[in-house]
Amino acid sequence: GENVEQHPSTLSVQEGDSAVIKCTYSDSASNYFPWYKQELGKGPQLIIDIRSNVGEKKDQRIAVTLNKTAKHFSLHITETQPEDSAVYFCAVHTGGFKTIFGAGTRLFVKA
Amino acid sequence: DAGVIQSPRHEVTEMGQEVTLRCKPISGHNSLFWYRQTMMRGLELLIYFNNNVPIDDSGMPEDRFSAKMPNASFSTLKIQPSEPRDSAVYFCASGSGTNTEAFFGQGTRLTVV
Numbered sequence: 001g002e003n004v005e006q007h008p009s010t011l012s013v014q015e016g017d018s019a020v021i022k023c024t025y026s027d028s029a030s031n032y033f034p035w036y037k038q039e040l041g042k043g044p045q046l047i048i049d050i051r052s053n054v055g056e057k058k059d060q061r062i063a064v065t066l067n068k069t070a071k072h073f074s075l076h077i078t079e080t081q082p083e084d085s086a087v088y089f090c091a092v093h094t095g096g097f098k099t100i101f102g103a104g105t106r107l108f109v110k111a
Numbered sequence: 112d113a114g115v116i117q118s119p120r121h122e123v124t125e126m127g128q129e130v131t132l133r134c135k136p137i138s139g140h141n142s143l144f145w146y147r148q149t150m151m152r153g154l155e156l157l158i159y160f161n162n163n164v165p166i167d168d169s170g171m172p173e174d175r176f177s178a179k180m181p182n183a184s185f186s187t188l189k190i191q192p193s194e195p196r197d198s199a200v201y202f203c204a205s206g207s208g209t210n211t212e213a214f215f216g217q218g219t220r221l222t223v224v
Contacts, residue, residue: 032210043215
């Protein structure tokens with residue numbers, strides 16, 4: 001089955017710096033790659049996603065890049081703010097409905 | 112729309128008791144997912160439904176776990192009998208179509224003592 005690895009597990013940055021989280025996956029048939037943000041006491045919420053026919057997507061301070069050949073994708077957050085502090089999950093769809101999540105990255109943004 | 116609604120938000124029960132978690136998906140969504148979240152194992156997909164039909168229950172840990180979706184607006188996850196190792200946050204999520212966003216509820220924090 002699909003295996004998703006996410007790094008790092010914890011990331012601490014200074015406010016205004018950039019944060020990068022990376023994920024690798026194993027199934028080359030995977031075609032949809034969402035990123036979720038989970039705040040304390042809440043369920044994960046989609047922040048950005050990318051499909052297999054696109055290499056990069058940007059939404060304000062957040063961007064995602066995808067390398068299908070190498071089977072990895074990354075989340076980039078620029079100009080980080082304290083409210084970006086949360087747990088971030090990458091996820092992979094292998095067609096259909098099934099979503100496999102990475103282990104999560106706890107991001108701390110220090111003011 | 113109020114989003115995915117789960118109840119209860121918190122549940123504390125004694126080992127051996129039956130526990131029922133409830134979920135109301137977003138109206139119009141045809142997929143429903145149950146996830147379990149723990150520190151050790153992260154977010155695990157337990158089971159998902161499409162058009163009220165269970166598609167994949169390979170993530171259900173044991174026969175003690177069962178899930179139903181009697182109609183498009185309601186699903187339950189039942190644990191009978193419950194054990195302390197079942198303690199976790201259980202999330203329900205819904206979506207529409209394939210390869211699309213999953214909308215999560217607030218979760219149910221289950222503690223089995």
